[in-house]
Amino acid sequence: MSQQAVLPMRAQKASESPIYKILFIIGLCHLLNDAIQAVIPAMFPILERSMGLSFTQLGVIAFSLNMVSSVMQPMVGFLTDKKPMPYALPIGLSFTLVGILGLGFASSFGTIVLSVLFIGLGSAVFHPEGSRVAYMAAGSRRGLAQSIYQVGGNTGQALAPVITALILVPLGQIGASWFTIVAALAVILLIYIANWYNQRLKTTPNPASMKRTSLGKKKGLSKEVKNTLALILLLIFARTWYTSGITNFYTFYVIKEYALTIKESQVFLFAFLLSGAIGTFFGGPLSDRFGKKNIISFSMLASVPFSILIPHVPPTMAFIFLILTGFILMTSFSVTVVYAQELVPGKIGTMSGLTVGLAFGMGAIGSVGLGYIADWIGLQSMITWLGVLPLLGLLAFLLPTDQKVWEWNQK
Structure with a gap:
């Protein structure tokens, strides 16, 4: 049934197998990159106490990190679609190394913001090219390959509570400087990876250019493709605002409402992020089997009952609902990337930068907006209203099927 929708896209490459060694290494690098980024929100409770920062200032720090990534990622993807840059990957992580070192020794709010800008720049360079490496090594299993790549990043983010409990609480801000080892x-x-990538380009045509000639015959994107892309971005908006609210502010909520310590609150956040990483992994293979539209629709709507109830139940039930919400909601994370890449073939880096970069950007705006709302109407009310955001997932039913997307690309 739904499997038939994905068969046409796979028919030409059915004999190709994924290069798992490359996929696992780029996934590990994604884990290390995003673990470094996770240090920043993980430090929020410490910075709030040691420097007396408001929720709005914490939101500005998150905004500074994520907005640089969101603005730069599509630009990097656009440039590398024209001319792939294998060695941009280690260069980008070198920026991150400088940023995390600066964060460990920052003595003012301004210095913290400057440091996270460097980390954001490194992320902007890494993500589009990392996604391209996953695409090149995917063979016929694009959903699986993107899941392996993306689950590395989400696992890195899930390490934030562990980082807080084991490193930042005992060592304080200076503990962030230890992550220069991770960056190195x-x-x-x-x-x-860059050496493999460079050799691959010499022996194989640029995967982003395989369908570019047929795309170039068109006068830009069709109205249907533009509308579908806008719909995908709106769904990413809803998902990312919700996860941003939980990641940046839910620990403060459980500390206040359930009288937990910082270390105890991190268990809730870890459960949400880890279940999200697991959901990310399963989303890709499930989309290869059941279709991308079906998985995107399921991930948004099936999480709604749990996200709405989380603020209204006792701590044990909230913990369970957080796990369920994280797993279900994040099954669509890698799927939306592959959906966009197949919606606009020949623009692998641009679509990766747009979907993943926009996720960071929406998270940036959400961090500031939700921080302001928390200061304005109270943290409890903000968390309560946050739970209705996944309802926007109803719009997923308007997405064209995988079969329809394939037909558009044959015209």
């Missing part, structure tokens, strides 16, 4: 390891691994 990522740079070394990415040099290996």
